Structure formats: C-alpha cells, structure tokens
Amino acid sequence: MSAKNTFGSQAAKAFCANLYTTWLSEDENVERIRDMLSRMLALSAAAQNLEIGAKKGKAADTDALNNGAWHSDPAVGLSTSSTAIDEDADPGQSPRPTPPQRSNKSAVLKSADDRTPSPIQPSTSPCTVARFAGGVDELDYPHRAGSPVVTPTSPQPKPIVDPSAPLPYVSSGSVSPQRAHSLGSPRLDSTLNAVMVSGDLAVPLDPSTSLSMTARESTTRFVHTAGSFAVTPPANLKQATLEDIPCFYSKRESCGLQIENDSEEAQELNRLLEKNDSVKKTVWVFGDISSKVFKVPIWYKEALFTDIATRCGLDAATADTLAAAQIRTVYSDVYASLSASRRLYDLICTHPQKEFITLSDLESMGRYLVAAHPGLQFLQQPEFQEYYWHTVAVRIMYMLERQQCGRIYWRDFDRSDLPDRMMDLDTKDVNLVLDYFSYEHFYVLYCKFWELDTDRDLLVGFEDLCNYGQGSVVTGAIKRVVEGYGRPLSSGVPGKMDFADFVYFCLSEEDKNSEPAVLYWFKVLDTDEDGVLSGYEMMQFFEENQQRFLEFSDSPEGDIAYEDTMCQMLDMVGFDRVKVRKCGVTLGDLRSCPTPANFFNMILNASKFLLFEHRDPFGEHQIRMRVEKTEWDRFARAEYDRMAAEAQ
Template identity: 35%
Template sequence: SRMAAQEERLVPSSQAKLDELFLHWLSLPDAQQFVLSLLLNVRKGKPIGNVGSGFTSPNAEDKTASKNLASPPPRSPTGRSPKHSPENNREGMWMDSKDGNLSKELGREGDLHRVPHQEDAIMQDKQHPAARKPDASLSLPRFYNPKQPSEEVLAGAKLETEEMTELLQSNPDGLNSETFVSFATKVCGFPSFLAPTLFEKLAGDEKKVSQAKCRFWWENSIKYKKPEARLFDLLRGQGVNYVTRDDWMKHLRFLLDTHPGLDFLKGTPEFQDRYLECVVERIFYVNNRAENDKMTQLDFIKSNLVKVLKYVDEEPDINKVLDYFSYEHFYVLYCKFWELDNDHDFLLDRDDLVKLSNYALTYRIVDRIFSGACKPLTSGTPEKLGYQDFIWLLLSEEDKHSETAIRYWFRGIDLDGDGYITPHEMEYFYKEQLHRMDCLAQEVVQFEDILCQMTDMVKPAREGFISMLDLKRCKQPGVFFNVLFNLTKFIQYDQKDPGQIFNERATPELTDWDRYAKIEYARLAMEEDQGEYVDEVEFGGGDDA
C-alpha cells in the first residue's frame, strides 16, 4: 500500500515531465516544420501514413532516410538541401513506427513513383473522404469583433435605410416639423415626443431638414448604433459624455404637450413641473448607479428606458406605465409630501418626517437621514428635506428590495462607514425598537434572538460583518431593515399579516412600491371624494337656509 501511495504521488510529476518534454519538442523548428507539412498534406487530401518515425531523433532520421529512401533529395534555393529542412522531414511521414522502415505499401522504389497516380485516383473517387468538400455547417464561426455591427444591427439598419429612402423620396424638398416625426420614429426608433429635440438639432434655424442632412446624420451618427446608444447621444449635452436632470427635464417637456393621458395638466403649469421632477427623479433613482447626478451610456445600456419610452409613446393611459411615468404614483408621492409639510414651505424638518406612516420610523434612523448618511441632501437648506430628497426616501422605504434602497439604508445603518454592518451597529438601532415594543405593550424580542435570526437569514460571508453584497444576495433585505427601524412593518412580518401575503401572491408582477402606491392612491382618492361630498352638502345647506 505504501508503494501504491508512492506511485500515486509520482503520477502527477511524471505527467508534468511528459508535458514539459512535449512542449520542448514542439518549440523546435524541425518539429514545427514537421507538423506544418502534416497539416498541408491533410489540407490537400494526401494520405499521411504512419507518423511514428517523425518523433525519432534527427540522427536516426538521417540514417533511416539514407538507408531506405532511393529518390533524390528535394531541391533548395542554394542547390543543397538543409540537413533538417521541411522537405527532408517529409521522409518521416512514410516511416513505419515499429521498425523505422518504410511502410509495406511504399517499401519499393517503384511504389514511390506511383504515389501521384494514387492521389489522382483518390481525388477522382467522389466517395473517398479526402475528395469530399467540407461541410459548410462544420465551418468555424466568425470571431466576434466589437467594432463590427452584429447581424441583427445590420439587418435593422437595412430596413431603416429603406424606410428613410422611401420617406425622403416622398418629400424631395426636405422634412418639416410634422413630416420629420416619421423620420424620428420609423427610421431612428425614437418616441414621437422626442422628435422636436432631434428636429431642432438638425434643422437649427431652418424650417426644414434637407435630404442631404438627414442622410449624412443618419450614416455618420446612428446608423449602426443600438437603441440605448442612440437615446443617450440624443439626450446628452454637446461636448459631454453624460446626461443630467436638466437634459431630461428639457426633452421630456414635449411629452406634456402631446400625451393624451396628461392633457388635464395643461391648465396647471406648476403641477406639470412637479410631475416632470418626479419622473426624472425616479429615472435617476433606478438607473444612476453611481448616484453622481450624471447618467452614463452604460447606465442607459443597463436600463429599460428605451422600452419604457416606447411604451409611453404607444399607451394612451399614462397610469399603465408603472415605471417612472405613472401619474398616480406621482400623485401619491406629492400628496404624502404635502401632508407632512405643515407650513407648506416645500421643506421637511425632523418633526415633519417622524410623522410618516404614523410614526413608523425610529428617531435614530431619521437622524441619519437628515445627516445625509443615507443620501446627501439636495434641498440647499441645512437640516431640511426637499421634494427630491423625499422621493428617494419614500421609494426606499416602501420597496426595500431594490438595489437603490439597499444602498440607501445600508449607508444609514453603517455608522462608521467601513462598509460593514456589525452587531454593535444593529444593537444601536434596535434599542429604540425595544423601547417602542415596551411602550406599546408588544411582546419584546431580545436583541440576542434577533441577531441570531438576522444572521441566519442574511448568511454573511464573514461572520459578524454584513456587507452590502450580502444584503443584495439575501432574499428578504426589507425584513432586515424593518427589524432595525420600522416597528410597524416588523410587527406585520412577525405576525404574518394575511392581507399582505394575499396581496403579494395575487400580484407577483408588481413591486412593493407598485402595491403601496395602488393602495395609497385609492385611499387618497376616497378621502378627496368624501371631502368634495362634505363641501357640496355644506354648500347646499347654506343655500337652503
């Protein structure tokens, strides 16, 4: 058994030595020429015979060749063939691997001279494998070239070029602002409400865009670009490689003038601005992963913006577009902000924010929000939350499963900013939850038990240190955060609220935010209807009196 173990240890080293010797042999010029000649013969359909002697030493090869090969050596440019030239190595192709002699078929001098005739016979035989043409299905695929358009892009560009040619032929004098919409939508693939942006870009001060300018811009700017890259180039400012909030606000304003689902806002410019601010903020919330207020082309590529913008253009009911553009979602965000803003200065302080969802958030997490730990505040006023800040807060609060929400709350819990949430930091926030449980006469769950449950749920890669990646991999990051700073949702989860479970199972296609916005909009609409009814009753009673 000891000897067997030694043999097992020797096998890997022996294999490594063989590999080393083979690689050394393969690096020799003679060996390379030998392999090349084999490949050339295979390509020409010639038989290669036995190749055993091709692996003999150069000296053995020379002796065997001089002893058995009667034909003269091949010519060389200098009149004398090198000792180990490719032509000399051809001898080894016909050597027998056992005794180093020529194979029986070519053992006599006369047989060597008949080889060309045998090759001709083989090539004339259609059934012989060497005479068959290679199967096209077995050909190697073309190597990927990132600079070369894919077949899908080429096919799309061909159809778009045909569409452009037909459109320009029917408008020989150029395209005005109305006919240009077809160029923007059918040829370039943009939504119709972005056609004015492209028209201004190409027309300048002119009233029409000429055929030459359309063709030149098409060929040189977007012909072989993917839809995401086209959209990015259209929206970004000149000379910069990113898209800002102002860019979005400028170009989406045309949507307010053309979409039938937003006609009712035309009489209220203030709400038009608030709606657009909400849409743009939601776009940045989801897609600006660096959170630096600059959307890059990579952000566009990874987003669903092209698909959503096309859906907005085709769907007359704006509320069906749940991503970014739903007016009902905007209504919920704006009304929740307005309810908390008692003095209506469009700013929230700590006393305002703690009232959110019936005092659901703890004071300690509210302090972290106002410190800018979760996200730097944009209101411009110290210790105040603006409308944009509140959008990020409410979206993160009601859907803690999104990547942005995980980043938002992780920074809030990570007190020392070292990139990990430790038991000490968890306990700091949970202490206030314990106090609330005691005040509300709820069953108190001790921190030690919570720590064990959260560790089992998150399964951190490093024990005692929960990273952001750990929470992204976790299936229930919302539970983790709610345990630490939202007692209402913690209790709902702990008691397995049947209404919540039914709602989630009935609408699996919706996000937590979608469900919340749907319920909250129904509540707000009912309250508004009741308020109008009370006003009508009071007004009617006054008339009767």
C-alpha cells in the same frame, strides 16, 4: 518476437499511421499507400507465423519430455494416462498423482518476456479488429506498452481520443474525399504523440463497399497519449479566418455603435420621403420618420427635429420645415451608425463630449413629454407640470445613477430599461407605464410631501418626517436622514429636505429591496462610516425598535433579545460570509441577500417586519400575480386608491 523487433514493429505502425493520415487527402497517393501497407502487413504476418510455429514446436517438445516420465505413450489421452499404473510397482503404495496436461499457449506465454508484448495478443496486430465498432476499446490500450511513446517502465497515461478526427475515407470519381486530420510532417528524431488503435487499415476504394462495412471491419481512430490534438490540417482543407469567427464583443457595441447599418431603416426613410421634398415637424410624416427610422418615440420627435435643424445650420427656434436631403444627410452621417439606445442617449445628453446625463437634461426631456403626450393634457397648471417632470427626472436619476453621483453614464443608460420605457410611452395612457413616468406615482409622492409640509415652505424637517407612516420609522434613522447621511441634501438648508430629497427617502423606505434603497439605508446605519455594520451600530437603532416590538406583540411579557435578533439577521444575509470576515455586515452582503428589506425592517420599522412575519402565503401569491411587481408599485397603487376614495 524479441523486444527489439516489437519496438521496431510498433514504431513502423505509428510511422505508417502518420503517413496514412497525411497523404490520404490526395487522390493520387491512395493506391500507393494501400499497396505499401498491404506489403508491410503481408511481411509482418509471415514473420509472425514463422516465429509462432517455431515456438509451438519448442513447446510441444517440452511437453513431450515432461509427460514422458509418467506416460508410456504420449498419444494417450488424459483418461488413459490417469488410470495407467506400473505393473512392477508396489500394490500397497498409492499411485503417484498425474499432473494436469499443460497447453501450448500457456507455455508460450510463460517463455516470453513479461515486459514484451506477446505476438499472439490480438491488440498487437494492426489488422486485429476492435471489439467496439467505430470506437476505442480501453481494454485494447495495453498493446501500446512497447511503442516509442509509452515505455514499460513509465506510467501509462489515460488515452485521449480526438472526437473530431474523422474516419478515413477514400473517394472515387468526382466525389471529394473526406477531410482527415494530419499529424504533421514525420520526424524520426522526435517522439511520436499519436498511435493507431486496432482496426481495418485497408479501406476499400469502392464507396459502396465502405458504406456496408460490418462491425468487424471498423476503421481506425487516433489516440493521443500526450493529450495534444492534431493542429496541422490537410492541404485541401479550408482554414477558418478571424473574419469567419463571430465576435461576441466589440468596442463599437460598447460605445453604442452598430456593427452594420440597418438597410431596412434606409429603405423606410426613402419610402417616406419619396413624395415629400420637405417635411414639417407637426405633420404625421415626421412622426413616422421619428419612430420607424430614427427609433425615437413620437412624443420626443420635437427634440429630434431640433437636433437635425441645428446640425444643418438652421435656427432651431424658428425653423418649422426640414428638407428631405437634410434629413437623409443627418441620418446617414450621424444616426445610421448608432444603436437605438445611443440615439436616445445623445438626444437627452447636452454635455459637449456626451459623457454623462445630468438632472437638468432629464427635466428637459420631461418638458417634451408634458407638452406632446396626449395623456398629460389635463396638466394645465404650470406648477403641476413642473412638479411632474421634476419627479420623473428624480426617479430616473434615483434608479440609474451610480453611487449617488448625480450623473448617468452611457453604460448605466444602456443597461437600464429606460429606452424601452420611453418607447412604451407612445401609448395613450401614461399610467400603463409604471416605471418613471406614471402620473399616479407622481400624485402619491406629491400628496405625501404635501401632508408632511404643514408650514408650506416646501421643506420637510425632522419633526415633520417623524410623522411619516404614522411614526413607524425609528427616530434615530430619521435624524440621520435629515442630516444628509442617506443622501447629500439638495435643499441647501441644513436639517431640511426639499421635494427631491423626500422622493429619495420615500422610494427607499417603501421598497428596501432595490439597489438604491440598500445603499441609502446602509449609509444611514453606518454611523462610523467605515463601510461595515457592526453589532454596536445596529444595536443603537434596534433599542427603539425593540420597544415597538413589545407594543405590537401579543404577549408583552416576552422580551425579544438583541442576540436572537442578530442571529436571525445574520442568517438573512448569509452567516458563512460574515463568519469568514469576522467584522460585521458589508454592503456586498446586503446586495447579495434576496430580501434585504426584512433585514432593515428588523432594525428600523417594526410594523413592516411584523406584517411580513404574519403574512398569508396564499394572499402573497395572489399579490405577486398582479401587474405591480415591486413593493413600491403595490404601495403606490394602494395609496392612490385610498386618496381617490377619500376625495369622493
């Protein structure tokens, strides 16, 4: 077969493959397509047989001419011809060696063009079966060298098999045909981007026959040489719309709005109000409405009652009863479209546009907690009540605010665990919730501040703060703390810290692994305020800590060099990050460090660092198995137990 005929045969097969996949989805075209393919295959097979027969005859004549010079009878076998010797030849001469017999197949292959696929290659025929059933054999790929897609001179790209292309299937009766991929409308003036890999093109019409196909009757697959898959589906294939594809992000969710209203909440509201035309805020019915419908904790139900009364035009200070219609109206118009976290955020926030929560908003929430929670009824003195809700508000602001801005935005509130902890407070024991609301934690903070405030002016100065932790913190860091470098002081008195400032300091000192603590101590160490901790800045604080290392060391003669300490600290934060930048340690380096507390303790607190160096690994595992998960929780538990033992 010539190169021209081969090119035309390959183009015809690719063209038929395009028609086959495009029209197979319609039942009325199945018989027509199969008949057309059968005729083409029969004509192609007949032409190939004629050409192969002619070439075989030509090869036989060539072998006969070549063998005639050495053998008298071409029909003699190899053993006879190899032992035949000319009688007239010289006996002294050695017999001339007989060349090996050449096969017809090798002659045909040699005579054909190297760039033209041989007609006897199994991969050139569309009826030839692939070696692997239901798949594509990579060894069969070179048969496309003569196709319109891949030319002999161009590099052959690796074939890309469309895994989503289904097997061609022909239905009968009422069974709908299996969907097939389409390559679009055929265009003779464009380059084809897909060909059919060898396989059985004539799929039987009987479904039972198609199910019992053997490995040698495997169907075809599409192999795309250009790397692009079929994009035009058949006409009877239902296409997916944007509504069918689930959205993983929506603007409504980012604003705290629900995509769909919860029907269970509406049903629960109707069930609770079906026998009550009006509801008082003190009865249990409104408590169930608050927790089960509005997703507001029971101890915060009075704030919900006030909000509903205000929206209905009632005086919240004197109103004591709400009508069922008023509750339904406010729920359907305002709260039904909000998520549970957004409902709590709007109740806490007093800003007109609900942009952020301030410290005063959190203190108001604390007042509701002290007044309604049964576990805090022992706080009868107004002074202790005020300190408690002020401590709760400061702790929430400490953990949720962004860059010490004094505001909590909706995004920070939604990402935090505060909504879950507020719902957990419906338990009787408030100390079971360790985050934000624990009375034991408040007691430890209040007692620590009271121990340092010797003059009882509710302010702590430099000398007072140097006594914290038995003087374990270096004085250079204490000086910068009271000057307001760690956090802008809220006391209003230069060099003096009030209770809120002390809470920030104590939480940051006892749990240096938290993100607010990392920012706090980074600002303390950054003396030039350039955003980078240089070796000179850290050395100023390490010189005092170095003397404490010598005091606590077993061998006072052995001095700890600052260079060795710096190498260890850089290994903690990741030396590769610092080496590339070549300018020092940044806030991002410390936040990416798993244990930034060890980094800060090497500079600021020698006793805590030595405790870490001499820790018991088995005891450390037992400590982590306890309820207290953070360093602050463990510190507060130990201090509260110590204070309780001393009080007895």
